[in-house]
Amino acid sequence: MRVAFSKMHGLGNDFVVLDAREEALPAMTSAVARALADRREGIGCDQLIVLEPSVSADFRMRIFNHDGGEVEACGNASRAVALLHGSPARVETSGGTIGVEPSEDGASVDMGTPRFDWDAIPLAYPLDTASMPVGWDGLETPGAVNVGNPHVIFFVEDADAVALEEIGPTIEHDPLFPQRVNVNVATIVDRTHIRLRVWERGVGLTRACGTGACATAVHAMRRGLVEREARVTLPGGDLRIEWNEDNRIRMTGPATESYRGTFEWDHFA
Template sequence: MRVPFIKMHGLGNDFVVLDARDRDVPMMTNRLAAALADRKTGIGCDQLILLEPSDRADVRMRIFNADGSEVEACGNATRAIGLLLGKPAAIETLGGMLATNPVDAGVAVDMGEPRFDWDSIPLAYPLDTLAMPVGWDGLESPGAVNVGNPHVVFFVPDTAATALEQLGPLIEHDPLFPARINVNVATIVSRDEIRLRVWERGVGETRACGTGACATAVAAMRRGLVDRGTVTVRLPGGPLQIAWGADNRITMTGPATESFRGTFDPADYDA
């Protein structure tokens, strides 16, 4: 039995999408997800997305990182699924309910309300998440925020000068973060623009991270580094518009693209 898939991306953050709403697909395991995500021996992606029926929303979206771990949220993938659905839709995720709406600039996603309590990140022990008194080899005093998944945000003079490939995995696996953590390094360009690089847990450095852009914008607004409202967050893959409204909800707007469609034989993967 060959299984159809759709390859999509949001600003270079790429996904293999399996649609199980009206057809059978193999039972997804961490091992199979990692095998399909492998760029040398599989289809290749940052995240594998499994769409399932939902009794609470238009669709249930499950998200598996490239290492096979299942995670709560992915902003870029949500835009991609919003594009695939082609209409305003409610999407159920482990991180909560999300709403998508097609717009001229791509897809707008209501990402819900950010959480700042230490045990909502989660952290291993109580800390003030506005600017935590911790550091790793020059990266210091990060903010922490959960936007469906956990993030720490470091503000630095120049993102390009940060050794993210060394520090990212060190911070991701630090015992301070019992669920691991996504690591963001950001530079404030102006009162309405931020430059950002992201080390994504279970993936590595990625060209774009929607939840990272949301977390970084909110962390910068909390500190007064940018104006509350809408900011442009520029990632290596391109820009996203992030708004944090007076109702405490975050809206992310940006493009998504379908790359190609294909099929695979599950028997090719010993999973």
């Protein structure tokens, strides 16, 4: 079976998008997703995105990380999907329904409401998610936010100086996080600007993470460190994050289609 795909990215966080909204595909499995995401023997991507029909929204978006694990949300992929769809839409995800709206140079996404309760992150046991009394190799007292998927956030003097490629896997797999966790290290530049690096669960170091930008900005806003609208600078570029009075998060930033192609499904099944 020959299958069409679109290769897209948001600030260098790249995706293979399969559109099964009108014509069904064989069942996606972790093994197939992992094979397609492989950068040497597959197409290569951080996340594989599958678009499907939905009974509760305009369509459904499923998200598979580079390691084949299915996850709840991906902010950068949401902008890419908005660009591909070409008009405003409500999109069902495992983390909840989001709203997407394409623009001239990308998209704006209503990412929903943040969750702060310890069991919504989830954590293995109750902790104050605004300032958790835990630490790993000098990274201490983080916050935790669920924005469709779980994030832990550390504010540091210099985010670039943290050996995130070394400590990230340890924190991701710590028993405190029963569903693993995305690890964010951030530096507050001023009241409207944050610098951020992210170790993404199931992916590793990434040039950009939309949900990480949302979680980090909201945690900084919750702590009173930045205004309710801020620019988040990641290695791949900038995102604009707003935490509105209705408690909903809006993320705005670029998205790009790189190319389109086809592959033989049986080669990866």
